[in-house]
Amino acid sequence: MNDDELMSGVRDAFEILDPVPADVLAAARASIAWRTPSAALAELTRDRTGRAAAGVRGAAGRTLTFACPGSTVEIEVAEHGRHREITGRLVPSSAADVQVRHRDLPPGGITARAEPAGLFCVPGVPQGLVSLVFRLEDGSSIVTSWIRL
Template sequence: MNDDELMAAVRDAFEILDPVPADVLAAARASIAWRTPAAALAEPAHDRGGHAAGVRGGPARTLTFVCPGSTVEIEVAREGRYREITGRLMPSAAALVQVRHRDLPPGGISARAEPAGLFCLPRVPAGLVSLVFRLDDGASIVTSWVRL
């Protein structure tokens, strides 16, 4: 038995005895669809307020993400099990804004940022979220994943 045959036998044993859960495989496949290789990564710079459990209209959480040449500021308001994200892109630019979330298909929730850079994304499920900004000039910005 050579190395390739041994590895195939081990792989077969794991597939029978300890298969990868279907939801893990689905998440892995979906993550490939979320790739935006040429995008600039906007890292968290500030995270203020709203960490305490609140009710609709309660304290909002404000986050700031920065990357070279751009800043994204968002405010997250709780609406039951959903979140409403309002924000702005600086410098001001028109863009398509898309929400990445494991329970949403790619582009499942999206909105247009107006030329002043302002946008609103209603009914975003709670959990890990990342935003993708596809600017009209062809550039892209992606925020880090953050739990909302």
């Protein structure tokens, strides 16, 4: 028996005794569809939860900053029950298509438009893990790291 035959037997045993759950396979396949290979990855650099001012109704928002070489994405997240509203801006200012990626959303996610000043608002985002994709007018893209909202 050679190495390939041995590995084939081990693989078969795991498929029978401990198969990969269907939802894990679906998430893995969906992650391939979410790839944006040429995009700049903006990593989370700051995560602050604000406090509501005395006498002000509602919860305070959460402020997050993502940075990559040459660009910064600043967002504020407001809770509305099970959904979130994301408002933010791109620095330097630029118009862009904004897409919110979430495992419970269809492949196109929720989309919005950042105006030329770089400001955008995306309402109705489900709670959970999300990532934002910005497709700028010059053809470049920025993708934020995944965060839990």
